[in-house]
Amino acid sequence: MGRERMKIQRPLEARKASPLVVSLSAVFLGIVAGCVFILCIGKNPFVGFERILFGALSNVRRIGNTLGMSTQLILIGLSVAFAFKTGLFNIGASGQMLMGGITGSILAYYLPLDMPRVIYLPIIIVASMAAGAVWGFISGFLKAKFNVHEVVSTIMLNWTAYWIVYDFIPRFIIDPTISVKSKPIDTVHTLRADWLTDLTQFSTLNYGFILAIIMCVVVWFILQKTTLGFNLKAVGSNRFCAEYAGIKVNRSIMISMAIAGALASLAGLTYYCGYSNIMEMGKMPNEGFDGIAVALLGNCSPVGIFFSAIFFGILKMGRGSLAATGIPTEIADTIIATIIYFTATNVILASFWNNIFKSRFERSEEAARLAMAKHGDDTPIASLSRKRFKEYAKEGRAYLKEGKEVR
């Protein structure tokens, strides 16, 4: 017996603001704020943004570098989003990045150089993901068992990781000539690939970008198609309801933070063993915080994260070309921070658009009524199809216009 899908027609009503519209509004407001800042120091904002686009996209190499920068942002965005779906706010991506980076760097330093890459690459990827997973798990464990707020614990773990790296660089991988940096990793032991490097004329683009795309698919699959993903999301939307339904809330919190940590540490691996190839003592990676912006702007969906990461990659890579204009490069960070501020207020942005849509709908409704009265059609508006409604509204508006002209 074939299942017949009954088509339910939703009653016709005003459109609701989609997440895309809300995100684009936040981007718009962020860019406006950036323009205001540039104007405040007496520079031309259009020149500034032109330079940013030039610096990020003007040739193959620059595009490659932008994608290389976006790689980290995609992975961290995924990490933050994954935790967010379980109702957790992971602002410890910086620390998890450092843990992944230091694990990868130490292995790259000590594993033999003639090792086949097919074996070598999986080893460093798995090892650094494990390190980050442990780092994330600590926060999840503290949250689940001791009710320690994850925002505070992840920040504390960030600084702990910072000092661990500070200690490990001189201990294991120091560059004797520059005593505050690690020795650059040999290219065969990084994530860089000859064909990618050739294709983009020696940019920083590496296998990490492909890993990031794979991870987008994996995260989408876990969240949308598996029981685990369903459980995690259930905990995120209502902890108590999920508990009542028999979902192990504490276990979900720990798993979610561990996966988030693994994703962020993969970002650290691509950053320190693919993008920059060295680690510095006493440097907290900013990308951990940018990832929050990526996740929020991308509405925590893998596709959204991919595109918003590329957008932030353009901002972060393109700012290097600002030097000649006299605009401080921090303008990019200012814009990113402003965008987060506005995405935090998404309720207001959404209701702003909803009001616009609603008043537009009401005007069309009035016009459509007029047209329907002329045609003698007395179906209620709510059960009209959108196409039919639009036709009536158009006709009605024409009548209204005529009426005005006559008057």
Place this chain on the structure above:
Amino acid sequence: MGFWSVITSIIPSAIAYTIPILMGALGGLYSERSGVTNLCIEGLMLFGVFSAAATIVKLQAIPGFSFVLAIVIGILVAMAASALLSLLHAFAAINLKANQVISGTAINMLSTAVTLFLAQTITGSGNITIVRGIIRQNVPVLSKIPVIGPLFFTSTYWTTWICLLIWGLSWFLLYKTSFGLRLRACGEHPSAVASAGVNVRKMRYIGVIASGLLSGIGGACILVTYAGEYNAGSGINGLGFLAIAALIFGQWKPLGILGSTFFFGLCMTIANMGKVFPIFQSIPTGYLGMFPYIATLIALIFSSRKSAAPLASGEPF
């Protein structure tokens, strides 16, 4: 170096580290007690450091201008600047009903970026170093008292006493006045307060602005006491988050946070004084550096389970 002399040099330094954290935590106390989760103490304090540094550098460059007056003006400017920044958080949290955790994070990032942006515009580098901070002084008479004198009244900063006074006044304001009762009630059960005819939004604005003012003082204290510079690279090393941890550890009570911030101040001293004391010299810098953060985590494990957080903190009204 004897044990006693180690103690007498650790304690004054611990007090110096305690005061900024105490101010940050007290700011957080006002905000959270009024019902607004405030994770942007870090950003507010950093903004205080920056604006005090910029002001003091400009004033101290004027020949013949009193150094002390420059510092006083610097602290006041820091308070005003941080209060302005906190208004952004208040507006998002109270009027726009934003997610307060995200809004706080945005303020932190905004503060880091804007201060660096302005520092680049003003000095052309990421650092602003002031000519002279506050000179440590012994308190007359009191520093002669045995035991207590050398521990608490020798080589102190005058800001320490002002901050402790603010702490005392805050305790009085929050627990002994009707205003304090209303503010605390806004964080527990805002609709009950509203039905009694109190303007909850106004109270919450006051709470958040107070956190801005106090974090501003805290930031300025970091600058004029032990740091002496605004450094974009390290910011304030997560001190604002230590303040939030101290708030949780101190169970959202003034006396509690005084104790917990002193504990963190002591940890910070141990982390930073490793090079000075021979007993710590064998421990690598990295281990000492991570000590306060690990101590915080352990402290949180013991204090977070039965949380005394204000019930309505983080809930828009």
